[in-house]
Amino acid sequence: MKLTVRLLIGVIGLLSLNALHGKTFEQGINKTVVPQVLAHRDRAEPINEMLKHRLDVLLPELMAESELDMWLVINREYGEDALFYTLVPEPTFAARRTTLLVFVRTDEGVERFSVSRYPIVGFYESRWQGGSDQEQWQRLAEIIGEYDPKKIGINVSEEWAVADGLSQGLYKTLMNHLPSELQKRVVSSEELVIRWFETRTEPEKEVYPQIVGIARGVIAEAFSTKVITPGVTTDQDVSWYIRERFEELGVKPWFQPYVTVQRKGDSNDPESPFFGKSDRVIMPGDIIHTDVGLCYLKLCTDTQEMGYVGRFGEYQVPKGLKDALAKGNHWQDILTSEFKTGRTGNQILQATQAVAKKQKLQSSTYTHPLGYVGHAVGPTIGMWDNQGPTPVKGDRKLYPNTAYAIEGNVKVALPEWDGQLVQIMLEQSALFDGEKVVYLAGRQTEWHFVR
CATH class of the missing domain: 3.90.230.10 (Creatinase/methionine aminopeptidase superfamily)
Known part of the structure; x- marks a missing residue:
C-alpha cells in the first residue's frame, strides 16, 4: 500500500x-525541527487507507489465529469503547444510535457489514432497512442464524480493558435475542482484540x-x-x-x-x-x-x-x-x-x-x-x-x-x-x-x- x-x-x-x-x-x-503535521482534513485519507489495509489484510489473519467464525462489535452512541474508533473511518465521531458491526470469517477473507440505521459508507454497508430497536436486534439474530457460526466473539474480558467494551445492558439485549443454541456459541474475543490493538x-x-x-x-x-x-x-x-x-x-x-x-x-x-x-x-x-x-x-x-x-x-x-x-x-x-x-x-x-x-x-x-x-x-x-x-x-x-x-x-x-x-x-x-x-x-x- x-x-x-x-x-x-x-x-x-x-x-x-x-x-x-x-x-x-x-x-x-x-x-x-518538528516534522510536518497534516491539517485535520488531510489526515482522513491516510488514516482510512491504513484502516482499510488492516481490515483487508490483518483482520483475516487474526480471526483465523483466534479461531473465531464471527465477531460482533456493538456500541451505543455516547457509550462507545476505545475499540470502536479503531475500526471505523474518519470522520466518525459517534456510533449513531446503536451500531452493530459484524465480521464473518470466510474462505476468501473477512466479510464485514453493519446492522444499523446508518451505514458507514465504503466500510460497513448496512443489512437492515431501518425500523424499531426490537426489529434491529431481531435482524441481527436472523443474520447470525443464517451464517451459523461455531464461535461468536464478543468484547468481554476480566483482565484487559480494551477487550471489555461490551456493556452489561447490550450483552443482556444480545443474549435475549439469540436462541439458546446460538447463546452457547458466544465466547470472549479477548485474544483477537489484543492482537488487533498490538499489531502494527x-x-x-x-x-x-x-x-x-x-x-x-x-x-x-x-x-x-x-x-x-x-x-x-x-x-x-x-x-x-x-x-x-x-x-x-x-x-x-x-x-x-x-x-x-x-x-x-x-x-x-x-x-x-x-x-x-x-x-x-x-x-x-x-x-x-x-x-x-x-x-x-x-x-x-x-x-x-x-x-x-x-x-x-x-x-x-x-x-x-x-x-x-x-x-x-x-x-x-x-x-x-x-x-x-x-x-x-x-x-x-x-x-x-x-x-x-x-x-x-x-x-x-x-x-x-x-x-x-x-x-x-x-x-x-x-x-x-x-x-x-x-x-x-x-x-x-x-x-x-x-x-x-x-x-x-x-x-x-x-x-x-x-x-x-x-x-x-x-x-x-x-x-x-x-x-x-x-x-x-x-x-x-x-x-x-x-x-
Whole structure:
C-alpha cells in the first residue's frame, strides 16, 4: 500500500533533515525541527487507507489465529469503547444510535457489514432497512442464524480493558435475542482484540517515525533557550509550553506533560523510585527531565528525555553527565537485546535484571506496549512500583511487529556533584520487528543543553 503524497512528503522531509545534519535515522532526529503535521482534513485519507489495509489484510489473519467464525462489535452512541474508533473511518465521531458491526470469517477473507440505521459508507454497508430497536436486534439474530457460526466473539474480558467494551445492558439485549443454541456459541474475543490493538502493519510502520519525531522535536524546543530562561522559568512553564505546542500543532496529548528538576544538594533516597522535584524555578546547573505523550493519525507515543542547564561560563555538558547518559543507553541495549519472539514480558524483565546486576548497573525497567493508546495492550515488562513478575499482563508473549515504550531509569553517582546520585530517566518509542528493536525516531544519546 502506498501512502498519500502529502503524508509521504512529511516523512521524506524528516529523513532528509537527518541526512543534512550527518545523522542516520536510526541515531536520532535533528533537534530543532518538528516534522510536518497534516491539517485535520488531510489526515482522513491516510488514516482510512491504513484502516482499510488492516481490515483487508490483518483482520483475516487474526480471526483465523483466534479461531473465531464471527465477531460482533456493538456500541451505543455516547457509550462507545476505545475499540470502536479503531475500526471505523474518519470522520466518525459517534456510533449513531446503536451500531452493530459484524465480521464473518470466510474462505476468501473477512466479510464485514453493519446492522444499523446508518451505514458507514465504503466500510460497513448496512443489512437492515431501518425500523424499531426490537426489529434491529431481531435482524441481527436472523443474520447470525443464517451464517451459523461455531464461535461468536464478543468484547468481554476480566483482565484487559480494551477487550471489555461490551456493556452489561447490550450483552443482556444480545443474549435475549439469540436462541439458546446460538447463546452457547458466544465466547470472549479477548485474544483477537489484543492482537488487533498490538499489531502494527506495514503502512503504520511507514508513518510511525514521523509521529514520534513530533514528540521529540517539541521536547527539543522546550529544552532550549527558546523556552527556558534560567532563574525565571519554572518546570510548570515548560510543561505547559509542551502541552500548548501540541495543541497548536493539532496533535492530541494523552496525558498532561510534566517536567521535574534534579539539583545538587538534593537529599535523594537511593531506594526512592524517582528523583527530581516539581514546582521549582529552573536554575543554572540543574538537570531537567520531561515525560510527554501524543496521539496523531490514531497512533500514540510516549517519550522521556533529559536536559542540563549550563552554569555561567560552561559551554558543554559535564563529563559525569555524559557518562551517566551512556549508562542509560547501555541499559536500553541490555533490555532490547532480550527481546525474543515468544518470550513473555516477565522473562524479558528477569533476563534484563540479571545482566544489569552482573554489570553492577543500578537500573529499573518498566516498559509497556504502544499503539492506539499510550499504555497499550501486550506484554508488560516490569512496572515502576513492581520490579517482580506481573501476573497475566507480564505473562503475555512477545509478537513481531509490535511497538513499545522502552522505559526505565538508571541511578548513577555524579562526580561533579560530590558523588550525589542522579537519575537518568529514558523512554523512547520503538518497534520490535521479530528480530530486533528499532527506535522509531532515534533515541537520546546526547543531552539537551540549555546554555
